[in-house]
Amino acid sequence: MAGAATRDWLPDGDVGRYYLYKATKAVEFYRPIMYLFFLQQGLDFTQIATLEAIYNLTTVFGEVPTGYVGDRVGRRNSLLVGTVLIALTLVGIGLASSFLALAGLYVCWSMGYNFRSGSEDAWLYDTLTDDLSEDQFAHVRGRGESVSLAVGAGAAVVGGALGSVDLSYPWFVAAAVTAVGVLVLLTVEESDTYEASTADALGFRESLGVIRGMLAKRDIRALVVYYYVLYAAVTYLVFVYLQPVFETVVVDLGLDPAQVEPLLGAFYAAYSLVGAGLSYYTGAIEDRIGLRAWFLVLPFAVGGALVGMYFLPILALPTFLFARGLADVTRSLAGQYVNDRIDTVGRATTLSALAMVSGLTVVPFQLGSGVLSDATTPLAALAVSGAVLVVGSALVLLWEVPIADGTTS
Numbered sequence: 001m002a003g004a005a006t007r008d009w010l011p012d013g014d015v016g017r018y019y020l021y022k023a024t025k026a027v028e029f030y031r032p033i034m035y036l037f038f039l040q041q042g043l044d045f046t047q048i049a050t051l052e053a054i055y056n057l058t059t060v061f062g063e064v065p066t067g068y069v070g071d072r073v074g075r076r077n078s079l080l081v082g083t084v085l086i087a088l089t090l091v092g093i094g095l096a097s098s099f100l101a102l103a104g105l106y107v108c109w110s111m112g113y114n115f116r117s118g119s120e121d122a123w124l125y126d127t128l129t130d131d132l133s134e135d136q137f138a139h140v141r142g143r144g145e146s147v148s149l150a151v152g153a154g155a156a157v158v159g160g161a162l163g164s165v166d167l168s169y170p171w172f173v174a175a176a177v178t179a180v181g182v183l184v185l186l187t188v189e190e191s192d193t194y195e196a197s198t199a200d201a202l203g204f205r206e207s208l209g210v211i212r213g214m215l216a217k218r219d220i221r222a223l224v225v226y227y228y229v230l231y232a233a234v235t236y237l238v239f240v241y242l243q244p245v246f247e248t249v250v251v252d253l254g255l256d257p258a259q260v261e262p263l264l265g266a267f268y269a270a271y272s273l274v275g276a277g278l279s280y281y282t283g284a285i286e287d288r289i290g291l292r293a294w295f296l297v298l299p300f301a302v303g304g305a306l307v308g309m310y311f312l313p314i315l316a317l318p319t320f321l322f323a324r325g326l327a328d329v330t331r332s333l334a335g336q337y338v339n340d341r342i343d344t345v346g347r348a349t350t351l352s353a354l355a356m357v358s359g360l361t362v363v364p365f366q367l368g369s370g371v372l373s374d375a376t377t378p379l380a381a382l383a384v385s386g387a388v389l390v391v392g393s394a395l396v397l398l399w400e401v402p403i404a405d406g407t408t409s
Helices: 016-023 034-040 047-071 076-097 101-131 135-163 169-185 190-197 204-215 220-253 257-278 282-288 291-311 313-339 347-375 378-399
Strands: none
Touching: 016 101, 016 135, 016 169, 034 047, 034 220, 034 257, 034 313, 047 101, 047 169, 047 220, 076 101, 076 169, 076 220, 101 135, 135 169, 135 257, 135 282, 135 313, 169 220, 190 282, 204 220, 204 291, 220 291, 220 378, 257 282, 282 313, 291 313, 291 378, 347 378
């Protein structure tokens, strides 16, 4: 364990360190210029969509094994491996200049997030269980996302400004900030709940049995299709096409194209602050609106907005402004619902399996939208995805309501 001197600058308590770790995720440095950087390297939309498909295929094949590793060797150790891998990959992307190099780096990038995805939520839920406060998972996770987005607001402005000088610079800064997360994780301990469990003795066959048992539960299986397949896949496309659509809309409104990168930085800052505000009140949303009402309304509202953007492009700006916050709140609420219905043993494996499902199903969405974007426009691709979300969600509801009756948390 790290010494006391290492801990002096850290907040007290594991939840405080969790918030600090969330502040080092650094994605907003490169996010405002990410796809502009790829276009500058000579990639077209089909190649960009292919990179995203490679990322998600790696997720498909890597999520369950890395979740299994998280259960066996500890959630903190899994987070450490993932964070180191992500930091190194970000440096590589900033130096890359070809599709093949980026394809290889995307495999490494996805593996880094594989190691973090299930283990992060599993560690947080078990840590809260130590204090008998696991019902606060959505609240604490929402606050964590709020911290990440609030820090990201400043990072977006910096990233946009750096991108106006050189589109590779934001990647290097993001790598350095991500590396700070390694120092934070070195001060974090495994939860008592995990240590007292038999998760570290879980065999791979038993892990697959845990996943099958989870999918057999009536109050979870419909949510898997409704949220982890349809909603997650479509909202993923929103983040992929935000930059080219934003550029098209603001240039059509009369903005000088040379000002797009700095304006994107400011827009991402605003979008991060809105997201931080929504995420901060995740617990209040859960208490006042309820999971059932939230999940029954949101897919239709988001799908309708994406279709509407095609007919009135300026609607893209408010839609994008709220997209991140709505996605993070929904992810936290889904995490609370699923975590409440699974056991500590195999928790990281199960959560990674859900991420794997999302990664698998988003691939045809990505590839289809890339081809459609090159043939028409990114706005048309988002409109089609919005229509798929509305129709698909309606069909799921006809099959089975995804949130159990009487569920409020």
